[in-house]
Amino acid sequence: KNQVEQSPQSLIILEGKNCTLQCNYTVSPFSNLRWYKQDTGRGPVSLTIMTFSENTKSNGRYTATLDADTKQSSLHITASQLSDSASYICVVNDRGSTLGRLYFGRGTQLTVWP
């Protein structure tokens, strides 16, 4: 069964600190992996998208890594800000169908305290 598991489920950090969110997946065959940020009451917004051949991709203070061999990804947030408080969702895309089926994790709820 294709799955996407994220950890931790929730995380609280102080403003200015760094943090790393984890994503493990079993989706096969693999096409790409995406990280989304979802603010409360809003729709998800894409942060990064990585294909099989990409190990690292950055978007400002967000850096995503991918190890396709171990089927693991991480999202590192540097120098956190209050506005980083949100749910971070890992999404894996397979290439087994024309649609490109998306498998969603349940997200990590990040809270940044002042």
Added chain:
Amino acid sequence: EADIYQTPRYLVIGTGKKITLECSQTMGHDKMYWYQQDPGMELHLIHYSYGVNSTEKGDLSSESTVSRIRTEHFPLTLESARPSHTSQYLCASSESATEEPQHFGDGTRLSIL
């Protein structure tokens, strides 16, 4: 910022009513999607469309129906709302099914009394 809009943002309505959730995008995307999301849970695909006059059911069984008469418009309809339909409904669109990110609207939070 993606140009995809959902209305209404919030809807509280009684059982048995007919409901239409609106979704419009101005990006000219062929692919559009409807997801259902409950608190703390993953998004579940309930409908998708490859283009005008194309609609398919997603992975999660839903009593809702959709239509795609125009590229920019992808409304979702519930003929007779029930409390089990209470959820958040998110609409998304993309240029390509597999390579481009999906752009999401801000959702409709639906509560059926």
